[in-house]
Amino acid sequence: MRRSANQDSYCITLADDREKWERSGHLLIVADGMGAHAAGELASRLSVDLIPHHYAKLNRGDPVGAIHQAMEEANSEIYRRGQANPEFRGMGTTTSALLLLPAGAILAHVGDSRIYRLRGQTLEQLTFDHSLVWEMRASGEVGEEMLRNNAVPKNVITRSLGPNPNVQVDLEGPFPLQNGDRFLLCSDGLSGQLTDEEIGILLGSLDLDMAVRAMIDLANLRGGPDNITVAVAEIRGDELVTKSVLPTPPPEDRPSYPIGFGIAGVVCALAAVVLLMVKQIPLAAVSVAAAFVAGISGWIKMMKFDSSGDRSARLGRGPHRKAQCKPSADFVKQITGVIQELQEWMVESGVQVDQRELDAAIALGKRETAARNYKQAIQYYCEVLTAMMRNARVKADDRDEESIDY
Ligand code: CA
DSSP states (O other): OOOSSOOEEEEEEOOSSHHHHHHHOEEEEEEEEESTTHHHHHHHHHHHHHHHHHHHHHOSSOHHHHHHHHHHHHHHHHHHHHHHOGGGTTOEEEEEEEEEETTEEEEEEESSOEEEEEETTEEEEOSOOOBHHHHHHHHTOSOHHHHHTTOSOTTOBSOOBSSSSOOOOEEEEEEOOOTTOEEEEEOHHHHTTSOHHHHHHHHHHSOHHHHHHHHHHHHHHTTOOSOOOEEEEEOOSGGGSOOOOSOSSOGGGTTHHHHHHHHHHHHHHHHHHHHHHTTOHHHHHHHHHHHHHHHHHHHHHHHHHHHHHHHTOOBSOOOOEEEEOOOOHHHHHHHHHHHHHHHHHHHHHTOOOOHHHHHHHHHHHHHHHHTTOHHHHHHHHHHHHHHHHHHHHHHHHHTTOTTOOO
């Protein structure tokens, strides 16, 4: 609502067949550029152009290594372009990349553009914001009170692609994929205006297109001070679901094996010493052999345990935040309040709408609210909200307001 330029960029690269998906997965990226004038736009566009390109080129069976390196390559290129032209000096961009692979979801990210996962009614932020607020909270050097009072500016980010010759990329995952999982990537234009709970309720109550539309409309109605980009993905169908990558036996049983063999080895060795002391030489020899076999077996088990441990190794410490997102009377009230304000504004500014159609949806929303079917009520009210915003945008376009760009 306030910006004449869009410094956000995104890309969605879907594997077009099964073999490609198994090798490279689906790739979604959101990037939020920073820098004067065209610099931010250029930085975020370079990021979403370069990363899929380098990823495809570098991926030779190690997608995690390839996405990591692709981010570093993009950083070098954006840095180089920034150095070459004074207009673009110091330009940077956040970049959050989500890879959906047979092994699960892998995330590579720099900056404060977020990646969430909604499973049931639980929304988890899988990325760590590289912002001053998050870093200070993690360091434990400032109290919650100071952070709440906005003593620390919210929009200062501590890491991005481009301003420096080197960058530290965070990797997270793999997060196993389940049928019905919904992933959401967004720039801070969304997460700065909507709470995690609100994002989760909208994402969980609406179909994907409507959820994205309603989130952007709501963020704009709250002032829309920044560019807003939202990308969503839903895991549908069993072939995308992550099959178990761990060999049997289950992980909690495995550590006991090497320990068991170790104990057996020590007992046999002690028995051998005792038998030697009482001059039972043949029995002592058997005990020594048994201790040896137990020791070797334990060692082999331990090596196997180690290597399977590597295969299932988790990157990063995510999820970093969790919110329960149950459709509620409070949230319905929020939405109806916004609708009411918007209606008043539309009457004042003479925006034409088909009021009968809206009234019908509002009546249905009221009925569902009364019956405490909040999810259905949210669906009806969001239809109303997005329809009104569609009309408001037409009106704004008529007035030739360059600040609204859809
Ligand atoms: Ca932004």
